[in-house]
Amino acid sequence: MNNRFFSHQEMASSSSHNNNGIPLATLLEWYKIRDTFFGDNHVSQNIPLALEMASSCHHPDARWLTEACAGKDVITEEDAKRVFSAWPKCRSRAVFRVASWRPGRLGSIAPLS
Amino acid sequence: MRRSAELGFAFAQARLAAVTRGDEWLKFAQLAAAQGERDGFSRLGWCFRGGAGCERNLDKAIENFLLASELGVISALGSLGNLFDESDPQRWQWWSRAAALGESFFFLDNFSKQVELFNSGSGSGAVMFAIGRSLQGHVIEQARTIFGSKINFDSFISPAKQAIAFYEAQIKATKYAMRAWALVGIRFNVVKDVRKLIAKLIWDSREEALYDVSEGEEKQEEREEQQSARALRAEKRPRK
Numbered sequence: 001m002n003n004r005f006f007s008h009q010e011m012a013s014s015s016s017h018n019n020n021g022i023p024l025a026t027l028l029e030w031y032k033i034r035d036t037f038f039g040d041n042h043v044s045q046n047i048p049l050a051l052e053m054a055s056s057c058h059h060p061d062a063r064w065l066t067e068a069c070a071g072k073d074v075i076t077e078e079d080a081k082r083v084f085s086a087w088p089k090c091r092s093r094a095v096f097r098v099a100s101w102r103p104g105r106l107g108s109i110a111p112l113s
Numbered sequence: 114m115r116r117s118a119e120l121g122f123a124f125a126q127a128r129l130a131a132v133t134r135g136d137e138w139l140k141f142a143q144l145a146a147a148q149g150e151r152d153g154f155s156r157l158g159w160c161f162r163g164g165a166g167c168e169r170n171l172d173k174a175i176e177n178f179l180l181a182s183e184l185g186v187i188s189a190l191g192s193l194g195n196l197f198d199e200s201d202p203q204r205w206q207w208w209s210r211a212a213a214l215g216e217s218f219f220f221l222d223n224f225s226k227q228v229e230l231f232n233s234g235s236g237s238g239a240v241m242f243a244i245g246r247s248l249q250g251h252v253i254e255q256a257r258t259i260f261g262s263k264i265n266f267d268s269f270i271s272p273a274k275q276a277i278a279f280y281e282a283q284i285k286a287t288k289y290a291m292r293a294w295a296l297v298g299i300r301f302n303v304v305k306d307v308r309k310l311i312a313k314l315i316w317d318s319r320e321e322a323l324y325d326v327s328e329g330e331e332k333q334e335e336r337e338e339q340q341s342a343r344a345l346r347a348e349k350r351p352r353k
Contacts, residue, residue: 022149027149027184028184031184031185032185034124041185041186042187042215042216
């Protein structure tokens with residue numbers, strides 16, 4: 001195996017990321033919010049905390065999430081699914097409708113309207 | 114989900130890549146990765162690792178797992194470790210980083226075997242060093258946890274302690290070697306920069322676990338005995 005990437009546990013440059021010009025710090029902040037929202041990546045699920053964090057994040061998905069849940073009592077996955085189902089602009093972000101879904105549980109994905 | 118992915122939502126593309134196979138897996142992983150989606154990099158790494166919809170390519174697998182891990186995908190750290198042979202210390206470095214962040218399965222399930230191999234004389238000192246270094250600070254005896262996990266604590270605790278002890282002894286032995294070199298260097302008027310350079314080389318070699326720990330300890334004990342004997346003689350000497 002070619003070990004050139006691994007000398008001193010060198011990491012790839014963050015400049016190689018293409019995330020539509022979103023600053024890396026904002027991107028990482030958003031991933032943390034997303035992990036908290038979905039309970040992914042070894043983060044405990046806490047939807048209210050994720051929404052609170054999203055309210056001060058500038059990532060477009062965080063702004064969308066904040067707007068979608070504004071003024072609604074979103075505590076559980078069921079609450080989130082209900083809100084997203086009723087949200088008119090959610091098509092491209094419809095993945096949020098299946099907040100309880102995990103890889104391998106394809107059967108639980110709700111069909112898009 | 115599929116429509117969301119086809120409409121270009123990177124997160125949906127990455128999620129879809131996780132539940133599709135072959136060409137579709139590759140396609141959605143590439144689409145997500147092209148948008149900088151961290152889970153896309155991770156899925157793409159898996160495609161290249163296993164040759165799903167593409168030629169197997171370990172360099173590309175590594176590249177994508179690295180990008181994913183840089184963006185915080187903990188499982189990518191475990192995947193990176195899996196790309197190395199168990200006798201390669203780098204496997205343990207990646208697994209320990211994953212374990213410290215919550216994914217301890219790979220590390221805990223495999224480290225005791227390496228300790229056993231080392232004890233039987235067929236293991237690697239460098240691996241033992243890497244394991245010991247990784248475990249340091251992550252063994253909490255009061256809470257009976259290793260890397261935050263209580264699973265199999267009773268069977269893991271002894272090899273964990275052995276690995277940590279080996280690591281600490283190697284560090285100690287390296288420091289002795291550096292001190293000895295410093296004395297020799299000063300005695301023979303070696304230029305300061307050269308002295309520093311060689312001391313650095315000694316320090317850097319600690320990870321190769323080159324030092325005979327027992328010999329170092331014996332010599333240290335011998336030194337301590339000599340020092341105490343000197344101190345005793347000085348005490349007995351009548352003061353003027």
